[in-house]
Amino acid sequence: xxxxxxxxxxxxxxxxxxxxxxxxxxxxxxxxxxxxxxxxxxxxxxxxxxxxxxxxxxxxxxxxxxxxxxxxxxxxxxxxxxxxxxxxxxxxxxxxxxxxxxxxxxxxxxxxxxxxxxxxxxxxxxxxxxxxxxxxxxxxxxxxxxxxxxxxxxxxxxxxxxxxxxxxxxxxxxxxxxxxxxxxxxxxxxxxxxxxxxxxxxxxxxxxxxx
Numbered sequence: 001x002x003x004x005x006x007x008x009x010x011x012x013x014x015x016x017x018x019x020x021x022x023x024x025x026x027x028x029x030x031x032x033x034x035x036x037x038x039x040x041x042x043x044x045x046x047x048x049x050x051x052x053x054x055x056x057x058x059x060x061x062x063x064x065x066x067x068x069x070x071x072x073x074x075x076x077x078x079x080x081x082x083x084x085x086x087x088x089x090x091x092x093x094x095x096x097x098x099x100x101x102x103x104x105x106x107x108x109x110x111x112x113x114x115x116x117x118x119x120x121x122x123x124x125x126x127x128x129x130x131x132x133x134x135x136x137x138x139x140x141x142x143x144x145x146x147x148x149x150x151x152x153x154x155x156x157x158x159x160x161x162x163x164x165x166x167x168x169x170x171x172x173x174x175x176x177x178x179x180x181x182x183x184x185x186x187x188x189x190x191x192x193x194x195x196x197x198x199x200x201x202x203x204x205x206x207x208x209x210x211x
Contacts, residue, residue, distance in 0.1 A: 013211055020044035023051075030057040030211050035188045036073060037066045045072045049079070052180035059211065063188035064088050064129035080174040080182050081134035081142070087154035089128050089168055096149055098198060103127055105187075106199075107146040107170065109206070115145065115173075116209035121202030124195045125187035130168035139177040146171035146185075183210070 009015075015032075018024060020040060024031060024047060031051065040048070052058060060077075067074070067084045077083065090102040098104035104126040113119045125146060133142045150167045175181045189195045196203040 013208060020047050023047060024056070026054070028056065030059050032059045032211075034061050034191055035063050035066075036070060037063070039070045040072050042072055045076050049076060052176070052182070054180070056180045057183065058180070059183045059185075061185045061188060061190055062129070064127065064186075065188075067129065067186075077182065077184065078134075080176055081137040081140045082172060082174055082182070082184060083132045083134075084186060085130040085132060085168075087129060087156075087163075089130060089148060089152050089154055089170065090162075091148055092151035092153060092165060093149045098124065098126075101126070104198075105148060105152075105170070107148060109146070111143065112145050112171075112206055112210070115143075116206055118205050118209045121205055122199040123202050123206050124190070124199045125170050125185070126189045126195055128170040128187040130170060131172045131184055131186050133169070133172060133174070141175045141177075143173040143175075144169045144171075145173055145183070 018031065048058060062084065064086050068086050074084065088103055089105060091097040091105045092102070096106050098106060104124060105128055106122050106124055109121065109123050112123060123146065147170060148168045151165045152168050153162045153165050155161065156163055170187055171185045173181060173183045190203050191207065
């Protein structure tokens with residue numbers, strides 16, 4: 001969005017569009033993929049993997065609607081020990097969702113604040129889904145950036161039957177030893193003007209600082 005682009009420029013973080021048709025620039029501080037709706041090719045996945053192997057950073061946002069069809073992208077994520085659950089999450093604790101909308105989750109931002117140095121803002125993750133990590137991978141270090149309370153749930157069917165309540169990760173950093181980092185936000189609307197407005201600018205402030 002223009003508002004986010006302006007904020008990045010003010011933060012001395014110039015942004016350019018890139019394609020995955022050729023080697024990514026060596027000076028790219030981060031590659032942002034915002035809610036892909038079609039899968040990348042095997043060659044594009046290889047280009048991303050090569051960039052990460054050289055110490056690059058991929059920042060990804062995804063939607064529960066499309067993630068299950070993104071086979072090549074999911075294979076890349078699995079190399080960093082991360083997989084998606086495809087159900088839209090809801091929060092039962094009214095202190096952690098936008099009033100009247102249980103799927104407009106407002107997770108605690110303690111870890112996010114520590115990572116980027118921004119405080120006293122909300123961060124809205126509407127229509128989020130969950131991320132699972134593989135703790136058996138010894139060469140990957142995980143940081144859960146955002147998570148629900150233990151009272152989160154999803155609807156199991158069209159009749160609205162609720163799952164058992166549990167805590168879910170909705171933003172995770174995975175750093176592979178001697179390689180790069182993937183920061184995955186499993187929430188499709190964090191970079192929309194609408195969600196940013198609902199947090200008084202919190203979403204864009206946190207995101208730009210994280211980069």
